[in-house]
Amino acid sequence: MPxxxxxxxxxxxxxxxxxxxxxxxxxEKVHAALTRSSTGNEDLRELESGLDSLQSDAARAVRIDWxxxxxxxxxxxxxxxxxxxxxxxxxxxxxxxxxxxxxxxxFGTLWAEGSLQEAVWTSLQRGLVGFLIxxxxxxxxxxxxxxxxxxxxxxxxxxxxxQVLPSVAWVPAAIIWFGLTDATVYFVVFMGxxxxxxxxxxxxxxxxxxxxxxxxxxxxxxxxxxxVQIILPAALPGYLSGLKQGWAFSWRSLMAAEIIAVGxxxxxxxxxxxxxxRDLADMTVVMSAILLILAVGILIELLVFAPIEKRLxxxxxxxxxxxx
Amino acid sequence: MPVVLENLxxxxxxxxxxxxxxxxxxxxxxxxxxxxxxxxxxxTLLNIMAGLELPTSGALEVPSDGAAxxxxxxxxxxxxxxxxxxxxxxxxxxxxxxDRRTKANELLDLVHLGGAGDKRPHELSGGMRQRxxxxxSLAQDRQLLLMDEPFxxxxxxxxxxxxxxxxxxxxxxxxxxxxxxxxxxxAVRLGQRVLLLSSRPGRVVQEWNVTEEHRxxxxxxxxxxxxxxxxxxxxxxxHAK
Ligand SMILES: Nc1ncnc2c1ncn2[C@@H]1O[C@H](COP(=O)(O)OP(=O)(O)OP(=O)(O)O)[C@@H](O)[C@H]1O
Ligand SMILES: [Mg+2]
Numbered sequence: 364m365p366x367x368x369x370x371x372x373x374x375x376x377x378x379x380x381x382x383x384x385x386x387x388x389x390x391e392k393v394h395a396a397l398t399r400s401s402t403g404n405e406d407l408r409e410l411e412s413g414l415d416s417l418q419s420d421a422a423r424a425v426r427i428d429w430x431x432x433x434x435x436x437x438x439x440x441x442x443x444x445x446x447x448x449x450x451x452x453x454x455x456x457x458x459x460x461x462x463x464x465x466x467x468x469x470f471g472t473l474w475a476e477g478s479l480q481e482a483v484w485t486s487l488q489r490g491l492v493g494f495l496i497x498x499x500x501x502x503x504x505x506x507x508x509x510x511x512x513x514x515x516x517x518x519x520x521x522x523x524x525x526q527v528l529p530s531v532a533w534v535p536a537a538i539i540w541f542g543l544t545d546a547t548v549y550f551v552v553f554m555g556x557x558x559x560x561x562x563x564x565x566x567x568x569x570x571x572x573x574x575x576x577x578x579x580x581x582x583x584x585x586x587x588x589x590x591v592q593i594i595l596p597a598a599l600p601g602y603l604s605g606l607k608q609g610w611a612f613s614w615r616s617l618m619a620a621e622i623i624a625v626g627x628x629x630x631x632x633x634x635x636x637x638x639x640x641r642d643l644a645d646m647t648v649v650m651s652a653i654l655l656i657l658a659v660g661i662l663i664e665l666l667v668f669a670p671i672e673k674r675l676x677x678x679x680x681x682x683x684x685x686x687x
Numbered sequence: 688m689p690v691v692l693e694n695l696x697x698x699x700x701x702x703x704x705x706x707x708x709x710x711x712x713x714x715x716x717x718x719x720x721x722x723x724x725x726x727x728x729x730x731t732l733l734n735i736m737a738g739l740e741l742p743t744s745g746a747l748e749v750p751s752d753g754a755a756x757x758x759x760x761x762x763x764x765x766x767x768x769x770x771x772x773x774x775x776x777x778x779x780x781x782x783x784x785x786d787r788r789t790k791a792n793e794l795l796d797l798v799h800l801g802g803a804g805d806k807r808p809h810e811l812s813g814g815m816r817q818r819x820x821x822x823x824s825l826a827q828d829r830q831l832l833l834m835d836e837p838f839x840x841x842x843x844x845x846x847x848x849x850x851x852x853x854x855x856x857x858x859x860x861x862x863x864x865x866x867x868x869x870x871x872x873x874a875v876r877l878g879q880r881v882l883l884l885s886s887r888p889g890r891v892v893q894e895w896n897v898t899e900e901h902r903x904x905x906x907x908x909x910x911x912x913x914x915x916x917x918x919x920x921x922x923x924x925x926h927a928k
Pocket of ligand 1: 699723725730768
C-alpha cells in the first residue's frame with residue numbers, strides 16, 4: 364500500500380483557510396503525519412532501530428584520566444615549594460615557622476616513638492564508630508521526619524538549629540555529665556553528625572520529583588513499598604551528601620573534643636597531639652598534627668565518598684557536564 | 688462501558704472550576720483522543736480517571752482494578768535499567784520473581800527494544816524512553832490505559848513512528864485508550880473518536896468520529912483536521928477580551 368506511506372507535510376485545511384488567523388500554521392513548520400507513515404511491523408521495527416542507533420550515544424571507553432592525579436599532585440608540590448621558599452627567606456624565627464623538612468623530621472620522630480600511629484588510629488577509630496552510630500540513629504529519624512508532616516513541623520527548626528550550633532559548644536556539658544571518658548568524645552561527635560545527616564536525608568526526600576510518587580501510586584505501591592522501592596532510592600543523592608557532611612562534622616567535632624578534653628581515660632588522639640604541641644610550644648608537632656588531621660579527612664573523602672558518589676551519579680546520568 | 692463520566696466537576700480550593708459538567712462514555716477497546724487547548728484541564732481529568740485526584744462533583748465509573756498511566760515525560764526511575772523499570776511495575780502488581788524477567792523481556796520486544804533492556808534511562812533517546820514507559824504501562828496489565836501527552840516532547844519523525852507503534856500495540860492488546868493531546872493532528876491520527884474539551888471551565892463540547900478511511904486518505908484526514916482546528920480556535924477566541 365504505497366499510497367499510505369506519504370506523510371502529509373502540509374495539510375490543506377479548508378477550515379483554516381476559510382476563516383481564521385494564519386498564525387499557528389506558519390509557526391509550526393514540521394507537522395506530524397496524519398496517516399500511517401510506515402508500511403507494517405517489519406518496516407516499523409527497522410525504522411525504529413535506525414533511529415535508536417542514531418539517537419543514542421555510542422559506548423564511550425573508560426580511560427584513566429591522568430590529569431585527575433597529576434594536577435592535584437602538582438598543586439601540592441607547588442604549595443610545598445612556596446612554603447619552603449618563604450621559610451628560606453628567613454623573615455620569621457625558625458621555631459615559629461618551621462619548614463617542610465623540619466616537619467618531615469618531626470613526622471619521623473613521632474613515627475619512631477609510635478605516637479603518630481597511635482594518634483591516627485585512636486582518632487580514626489573513634490571518628491568512624493561515632494559516625495556509623497550517628498548514621499544508624501539519624502536515618503530512621505530523618506525518614507520519619509520527612510514523611511510525617513506534623514513531626515517535621517515540630518522538630519524541623521530545632522534540627523536545623525542544631526546544625527548551626529558548633530558542636531564544640533557541647534564539650535563543657537559533656538565533661539560535666541560524662542567526665543573525661545570516651546563517652547564525652549562520642550557525645551560531641553553525635554551532636555555534630557546526627558543533625559546534618561537528618562537534614563541531608565530530609566532535603567534528599569524533599570527534592571524527589573513529585574511525579575515519582577504519582578508513578579508509584581499508579582503502579583499500585585503500598586506505603587511500605589513506596590518508602591523502600593521509590594522514596595529511599597530516589598533520595599539517595601541527597602542522603603549521600605548528608606552523609607558526607609555528617610562525616611565532616613563528626614571529624615571536626617572529634618578534633619574539638621580531643622583538644623579540649625584531655626586526660627582521664629580519654630586516649631591519645633590527633634587532637635590530643637595538637638594540644639600537646641601547644642603545651643610544649645613545639646610548632647613542628649602542631650603542624651604535624653594539623654597535616655595529619657587534614658590528610659585523614661582528604662583520604663576518607665577520596666577513598667570512600669568520592670567513588671560511591673561518582674558511581675551513584677554516573678548510573679543516574681547526573682555526571683555529564685560537571686567538572687569532577 | 689469501562690469508563691463513564693457523569694456531570695464531573697473539579698475545582699482547586701475555591702478558585703473557578705477547572706472542569707464543569709463533563710460527560711463522556713468510553714467503550715471497551717475504544718481509542719479516544721481527548722483534545723483541548725493548553726491549561727483546559729485535560730491532565731486534571733486524566734488524573735481523576737487514574738484516581739490520583741478526586742472530583743469535587745459528579746460521578747465516574749472506571750474499571751475496579753484501576754488504570755495504567757503514561758506520563759508526558761517518561762517518568763522512568765533513573766536508578767533502574769529499562770528492564771528493571773518494567774520489572775518494578777510487574778513486582779508492584781504482584782508478579783512472582785521467576786516470571787518477571789521473561790515478562791519484561793516480552794514487553795521490551797513488543798516495543799521493539801529487545802536489545803536495550805540493560806541501558807539506563809539517561810542512555811536512551813527520548814523516543815526510546817517513551818517506549819520503555821509504554822512497556823511499563825502495559826506491564827500493569829490494566830484494561831484501561833490513560834496517556835497524558837506522551838509524545839509531546841518528541842521530534843516529528845520519532846512521533847510519527849510512535850503513532851504507528853501505538854496503533855499497532857493497541858490493535859494487538861485490545862486496550863481501551865484515552866489519549867490526551869493539544870495537537871489536532873495527533874488526535875486525528877490516533878483516535879477513533881476525538882473529544883474536544885472547552886477551556887475554563889473544561890467541558891466536552893463536541894466530538895468527531897475518525898474512520899478507517901481517514902487512516903489511509905491524507906486528504907480526508909486533512910479536511911477533518913481543518914474542521915476540528917476551526918472549532919478549537921472558535922473555543923479559544925471566546926476567551927479573547
Ligand atoms: N494542583 C492544582 N492546584 C491548583 N490549580 C491547579 C492544580 N492542577 C491544575 N490546576 C489548574 O487547573 C487548570 C488545568 O490544568 P491541567 O494541568 O489539567 O491542564 P492541561 O489541559 O493538562 O494543560 P497542559 O496542556 O498545559 O498540560 C490550570 O489552570 C491549572 O492552573
Ligand atoms: Mg497537562
